[in-house]
Amino acid sequence: MKRIYLDHSATTPVDLEVAALMMTYYTEKYGNPSSVHSFGREARQALEEARRQVAELIGATPQEITFTSGGTEADNLAIIGTAEAMSKKGKHLITSSVEHHAVLETCEFLAKNGFELTILPVDAEGIVSVEDVRMAIRPDTILISVMHANNEVGAIQPIVEIGQLAKEHSITFHVDAVQTLGKIPINVKDMNIDLLTVSSHKIYGPKGVGALYVRKGVRLAPRAHGGSQEKKRRSGTENTPGIIGFGKACELIGKRMDKEDARQIILRDKLMNGIIERIKYVKVNGPLGEKRLANNVNVSIRFVEGESLLLSLDMLGIAASSGSACTSGSLDPSHVLLAMGLVHEIAHGSLRFSLGSQNTEEEIDYVLEQLPKIVERLRMMSPLYDQAIHK
């Protein structure tokens, strides 16, 4: 059976060129970058080249890049590291209700340990209001953390405006850009970003690698103490092959970003419009047009439940994801959809398709051919459907 992968916001395949380069640094050039000998030096050189590649994609200098084990660790380092370094100045943190759990849970951890937290609401499209940020700022605010674009509904946040506010008030500004790196141009200087989280495995690099951009001069306490690697911010022998793979992935995606973005927008709109045309009682979640990530489609299909949709799609080889409780591992559906004001039963029926570089128009046609049949079958089983259509 042909398989169609439409879950690129979860993870992506590693680019073959990236994988081949990494293999060299596992088996031939395997030195420890901290070693003095030639093995160490060749690893160090490649590591620093990767640092330059990551920095270039976000408009930073290489010295401002700290490699981590991924987005989650970078978020933790950014938030806890700022809280620790700045706690004498204040104890107030601001974030949004649609952040990734790596940010939300970390902020909530601090709120339980002597910090105060303001969680900003979002509008019906999942977007944070700049005015709300302004109103939330207090003299003791030390950190604002708002994601660049949301992983579930693709809503792009007003980062430039929030960055300007943070700068005016001398507040550290952290942005989780895991979903936008290589998809939307990022320039940390122009956007007034102090800390930026990025991850490798969302851009055709290996899993287990990420980075935190730390603007020169920003105070940040380390999270991992030990052998002083990464300028003492993150001790531990570097995941050299992984980091080198991440660097290469940054270089490759940077080259094709504009073209790929335009291509995915066409596929995205074809899929989204096709679903709306073919299936009744469907709601698009998240913004339309320029405020939406090029690769994100998120719809709620009423009277059916998300996991049932995923299982049915999976049996046809189609991989997607859902914000239903059954797939979130808790009894509640996605916190993002609830924050946008969706009622539980509509959030349970949400379905996300996230596009990637290998998806084709034929694949979208196949999904559009199969999905209405799946929905019809599940609706015939649903007690909610006959209630609704017999009203």
Place this chain on the structure above:
Amino acid sequence: MYSEKVMDHFTNPRNVGEIENPDGVGEVGNAKCGDIMRIYLDIKGDIIEDVKFKTFGCGAAVATSSMVTEMVKGKTIEEALVISNAAVAEALGGLPPAKMHCSNLAADALHSAIQNYKDKQKKE
């Protein structure tokens, strides 16, 4: 994550639908938590002659609904009343732990339908 038997019942659910003028109807769950199961019974004497279901929910919710209808068809009311949610899960070769409490309500829906039948009998 699901057993083959669960996937079989999810893919080819038995006894989906409604019974017109049923002798008993039972519904459990709510849309808020993501699972609603409704069971219809056709009872002759003491025997469950026919049973149908409609379910909104995840794979486990559909599979347990389907399974319970298969387990009770042709059984007496007394036999049906001793079927537990755990027994339905067991008949399916088990459910993932997270599903045991939230989506394993089919026996409750069945019992609710039987109660509905008994309540109607009392009135008549």
